[in-house]
Amino acid sequence: MRPRVSVYIAISLDQCIARDDGGLDWLAGVQDSKEDYGYAAFMATVDAVVLGRSTYDTVLGFDSWPFADKRVVVLTHRPLTPRFGESVHAGALAPLMATLASQDVRRVYLDGGVTIRQGLEEEIVDDLTLSLVPVILGGGRPLFSDGLPESAWRLESAQAYPSGLAQVRYSRR
Amino acid sequence: MRPRVSVYIAISLDQCIARDDGGLDWLAGVQDSKEDYGYAAFMATVDAVVLGRSTYDTVLGFDSWPFADKRVVVLTHRPLTPRFGESVHAGALAPLMATLASQDVRRVYLDGGVTIRQGLEEEIVDDLTLSLVPVILGGGRPLFSDGLPESAWRLESAQAYPSGLAQVRYSRR
Numbered sequence: 209m210r211p212r213v214s215v216y217i218a219i220s221l222d223q224c225i226a227r228d229d230g231g232l233d234w235l236a237g238v239q240d241s242k243e244d245y246g247y248a249a250f251m252a253t254v255d256a257v258v259l260g261r262s263t264y265d266t267v268l269g270f271d272s273w274p275f276a277d278k279r280v281v282v283l284t285h286r287p288l289t290p291r292f293g294e295s296v297h298a299g300a301l302a303p304l305m306a307t308l309a310s311q312d313v314r315r316v317y318l319d320g321g322v323t324i325r326q327g328l329e330e331e332i333v334d335d336l337t338l339s340l341v342p343v344i345l346g347g348g349r350p351l352f353s354d355g356l357p358e359s360a361w362r363l364e365s366a367q368a369y370p371s372g373l374a375q376v377r378y379s380r381r
Numbered sequence: 382m383r384p385r386v387s388v389y390i391a392i393s394l395d396q397c398i399a400r401d402d403g404g405l406d407w408l409a410g411v412q413d414s415k416e417d418y419g420y421a422a423f424m425a426t427v428d429a430v431v432l433g434r435s436t437y438d439t440v441l442g443f444d445s446w447p448f449a450d451k452r453v454v455v456l457t458h459r460p461l462t463p464r465f466g467e468s469v470h471a472g473a474l475a476p477l478m479a480t481l482a483s484q485d486v487r488r489v490y491l492d493g494g495v496t497i498r499q500g501l502e503e504e505i506v507d508d509l510t511l512s513l514v515p516v517i518l519g520g521g522r523p524l525f526s527d528g529l530p531e532s533a534w535r536l537e538s539a540q541a542y543p544s545g546l547a548q549v550r551y552s553r554r
Contacts, residue, residue, distance in 0.1 A: 221511070221534070221551075222525035223396050237533065328517065338394070342536050342551055344501065346529035352395035356519035360410065361394070363515050366541035366549075374539040376547045378394075378515055 210305040212315045213332050215324050216250050217351065218339040218373075224348030225321050230266070234343050238373040245339055245375055255279060255313040258304065261286065263320030264294075279313060283323055301330050321349055328356050335379045336361060342372040383478040385488045386505050388497050389423050390524065391512040391546075397521030398494050403439070407516050411546040418512055418548055427490040428452060429481055431474070434459065436493030437467075452486060456496055474503050494522055501529050508552045509534060515545040 218235060219225055226232055238245075257275050259267070261284035267274060273292045280294040281304060288296050297304045301323075308316060318327045327333045361378035368374050391408060392398055399405055411418075430448050432440070434457035440447060446465045453467040454477060461469050470477045474496075481489060491500045500506045534551035541547050 221396075221509075222529070223394075234531075336394075340549060342534040342554075344525060344529055344532045344534070346525075346531050347527040352517060352519075354520040356395070356517055358407075358519050359517045361515040361517070361545070363541055363545040363547055366539045366547040368536055368539035368549075372534070372536040374536055374549045376513060376539075376541075381515075 210302070210309050210332070211256070211313045212334045213305065213318055213327055214250070214254065214315060214335050214337070215318050215327070215333055216247070216337040217319070217324065218341050219351050220341050220343050220345045220348065222344050222346065222348075223351050224345045225351045226349045227345065228348055230262075230349075234345060235341060237343070238339075238341050238369075238371040240371055243369060243371065245369065245373060246337070250337065251317070254315050254317040256281065256308055256315075257317045257319060258283065258297075258301070258323060259318075260284075260320035260323040263323070279308070279311070281308075283326075301326055301332055305332060321351055324351065325353055325356065328352075328359065331357060331359065333380065335364075335377070337375065337377045340374040340376065342374075383475070383482050383505070384429070384486045385507045386478065386491055386500055387423070387427065387488060387508050387510070388491050388500070388506055389420065389510040390492070390497065391514050392524050393514050393516050393518045393521070395517050395519065395521075396524050397518045398524045399522045400518065401521055403435075403522075407518060408514060410516070411512075411514055411542075411544040413544055416542060416544065418542065418546060419510070423510065424490070427488050428486040429454065429488075430490045430492060431456065431470075431477065431496060432491075433457075433493035433496040436496070452481070452484070454481075456499075474499055474505055478505060494524055497524065498526055498529065501525075501532065504530060504532065506553065508537075508550065510548060510550045513547040513549065515547075
């Protein structure tokens with residue numbers, strides 16, 4: 209048994225997750241100190257976070273480490289000095305998931321564009337929560353890319369928030 | 382006063398509106414003879430349809446002409462012999478909208494990928510209804526493209542349908 213693999217990410221209407229330079233300023237319009245769009249509830253069900261190196265480097269710049277009490281695996285081929293107990297993995301995700309399962313990890317949060325696409329490529333993503341931010345950026349880093357295998361999903365819910373964010377949740381068919 | 386300009390279109394989760402060859406087979410999973418996802422109600426408010434040549438050629442292949450009782454304008458530089466009273470336009474959309482307004486057209490349905498992008502480029506789209514089809518195609522004809530001007534939208538509603546289609550409606554901010 210491998211862990212359940214989950215994606216939870218904000219995208220523009222033209223399915224970008226960041227500007228070309230990595231900028232996230234366009235998220236400001238939906239950031240709300242009183243509304244986390246289910247993030248805390250989602251994270252409470254997650255045992256491990258698997259993220260790409262560039263997402264990791266971004267997160268290191270935050271005021272505080274957001275993954276305290278989670279197992280964290282950084283996908284990278286480059287050296288890394290763990291600061292919060294994080295470990296490193298390179299290569300396919302499937303063997304990593306097998307290892308995590310043996311360590312009693314039940315649910316994995318896959319984060320970062322490259323990592324999410326790798327999960328979709330390996331067809332190991334079990335659920336997908338997309339928070340649609342009501343902007344068309346007209347350019348940036350796309351979440352999906354040409355060449356991903358075709359996949360069908362089951363819609364679990366669609367929810368409108370007062371900020372203008374629409375969240376759609378899917379599980380793999 | 383120009384008419385209200387509306388977009389109403391089905392897209393995959395990776396924001397494609399057709400496969401590379403124009404194929405729409407992936408829509409089959411959400412096609413339902415008892416559910417039109419608000420299309421008839423939307424069309425009842427539309428006075429004119431403005432569509433690109435390739436969408437027009439596709440529509441001509443349908444069993445029946447779907448735009449009876451609507452003013453139809455085809456965007457094309459190539460010759461066209463009207464079969465249902467359709468007229469032709471080439472060039473920017475703004476002057477066409479002015480002409481349509483003078484002909485008592487209050488709301489225009491903009492259809493076809495190239496035409497919709499042109500409307501977004503000219504910043505004349507007033508509302509956007511996106512029907513998210515629960516598939517990742519992994520390639521095809523994208524609705525949005527790099528180089529569109531950045532735009533912000535107001536979420537009007539998000540609705541989940543039993544078929545798995547999620548419809549989000551936006552108006553321009």
